[in-house]
Amino acid sequence: MTSVKDEWGMECPNCHKDDRFKVEISVMAILCVDGTDPVGDQTWDEDSFCCCSHCDWNGTVDEAKLAHEGTEGIERPARDCSVPHEEVFRRPMLTLIDGVALNQSNPETFQIPTDEEKANIKPGDSVKIGIADHDEQFWVTIETVAEEHFFGRVDNHLLTDEISFGETITFQKRHVLTI
Numbered sequence: 001m002t003s004v005k006d007e008w009g010m011e012c013p014n015c016h017k018d019d020r021f022k023v024e025i026s027v028m029a030i031l032c033v034d035g036t037d038p039v040g041d042q043t044w045d046e047d048s049f050c051c052c053s054h055c056d057w058n059g060t061v062d063e064a065k066l067a068h069e070g071t072e073g074i075e076r077p078a079r080d081c082s083v084p085h086e087e088v089f090r091r092p093m094l095t096l097i098d099g100v101a102l103n104q105s106n107p108e109t110f111q112i113p114t115d116e117e118k119a120n121i122k123p124g125d126s127v128k129i130g131i132a133d134h135d136e137q138f139w140v141t142i143e144t145v146a147e148e149h150f151f152g153r154v155d156n157h158l159l160t161d162e163i164s165f166g167e168t169i170t171f172q173k174r175h176v177l178t179i
């Protein structure tokens, strides 16, 4: 059976599925008094918006094609679709302060929340994380709790320009320094 992958050379860059892929098309329509009557071809190209209903990835046709070229011939398991795509894909990788590692090397002076406290973190909570390179700590409001990741919105104005107030950041339990 032919698939979208085979036929169009496109797949979701995030979850690598191809069966719930939407693409934005342009179509001309005759304007009538009671609405529009589509005529002619539907068109879309490399820059057309497309998205995946499995994981909510969205981007362009070009990106979906590149994702497919990169995986052609490679069998790989579908990724966890519960993780919102854009954080995973678009956010440049920031090196966050690893609270667990710091606590292990300085148990007396570097305190972190317990595993139990971190397991109870829920959307709406404020937690403090930090960027390792700049040793800058800031508050983040939790938006989504996924299996291994948190997604939160930066709640402080920062000195670094790598991420700024209001942006979404992805991090893990080990990065939580204060709740």
Ligand SMILES: [Zn+2]
Pocket (backbone or CB within 6 Å): 012, 013, 014, 015, 016, 017, 052, 053, 054, 055, 056, 057
């Ligand atoms: Zn997807």
